[in-house]
Amino acid sequence: MQLSAFQDGFCAALRTDTPAPAWMDALCAQPGFAVYRNSGRKAALDALRANYPTAVQLVGDDWFFGAAQAYLAVQPPTDGRLMDYGAGFAAFLAGFAPAAELPYLSEVAQLDRAWTEAHLAADAPPLAASWMASQPPDALGAAHIAPHPAARWLWCNEHPAYSIWQRHRDGLSVDAALPWQAEGALLTRPRGAVQWCALPRAGTVFLDACAAGRPLAEAAEAALAATPEGAPETLAQLMALLLASGALSTPAGAKDTT
Known part of the structure; x- marks a missing residue:
């Protein structure tokens, strides 16, 4: 197997919105993999919160966490440098139904x-x-x-x-x-x-x-x-x-x- 194919399969297994290849089943079944996946998700969510501090202040931690989870599901990070994560978050909020009461x-x-x-x-x-x-x-x-x-x-x-x-x-x-x-x-x-x-x-x-x-x-x-x-x-x-x-x-x- 080529390294690039393994990397693509591993990344797919880390995400919850795309099916992982069958040959990843054994790895995904290990308890440690779930911890690894959750750590990656938490890092992305923490980065999004850090990158949008004013939005967090306006809506509160719980509301923002829900919005961040919804955003992560459709636009996961594509770069390990998470300081730049969330380029499309403002556009996402414009169409996010719970944000309709906060048009600004x-x-x-x-x-x-x-x-x-x-x-x-x-x-x-x-x-x-x-x-x-x-x-x-x-x-x-x-x-x-x-x-x-x-x-x-x-x-x-x-x-x-x-x-x-x-x-x-x-x-x-x-x-x-x-x-x-x-x-x-x-x-x-x-x-x-x-x-x-x-x-x-x-x-x-x-x-x-x-x-x-x-x-x-x-x-x-x-x-x-x-x-x-x-x-x-x-x-x-x-x-x-x-x-x-x-x-x-x-x-x-x-x-x-x-």
């Missing part, structure tokens, strides 16, 4: 996931304001500036998901006076630690455009079009926020002008 839970889970992705993302030099100031206007407008690998952003049209998430993360109370309105969020890792802040709609549109490869001038036009009339934010303020938070990457081949 999926977006809060997305922010938990964004924290994990920002934490695990590759290092890269953030874009410096001095580089932008050194560019001729035409060249700057034509530049393609990508979001930083650690930048994650989210816009929620229906719920103040960011305020709910941020207050739990910062140990603050969520009171009845919380404005129920659309919100955006930005998570970055400018100095080795994940940070977060509110982001206006124009900011999410700008980052979407940059991620799609559109030149800076077009991304700026899209951001201006998404800015509500009379809004206090300006494009200059938005760029200052994105630069200060390290949300943009230095273009390839650009020289450091600091």
Whole structure:
């Protein structure tokens, strides 16, 4: 038997949603194998709980454990590095019937996931304001500036998901006076630690455009079009926020002008 075939059969036997090959019957019948299987399940469930701390705070341990078990049954880990486990959990919660009374839970889970992705993302030099100031206007407008690998952003049209998430993360109370309105969020890792802040709609549109490869001038036009009339934010303020938070990457081949 090839090693890969044995490994596939062994993994199938560890799962409860797929049939194990017949030649694994003797091994599966041993009491120790059940302990091994349960240990693997517990590790996955513990990882999911660790990766979604704000969701756990919102629903409690027992509710979350039930949801995590249901998720594990349909999306078991595919990588031994369990810190990255649960990429689809927020989408799972959006269709999870018991979560219907918490319509913001999926977006809060997305922010938990964004924290994990920002934490695990590759290092890269953030874009410096001095580089932008050194560019001729035409060249700057034509530049393609990508979001930083650690930048994650989210816009929620229906719920103040960011305020709910941020207050739990910062140990603050969520009171009845919380404005129920659309919100955006930005998570970055400018100095080795994940940070977060509110982001206006124009900011999410700008980052979407940059991620799609559109030149800076077009991304700026899209951001201006998404800015509500009379809004206090300006494009200059938005760029200052994105630069200060390290949300943009230095273009390839650009020289450091600091």
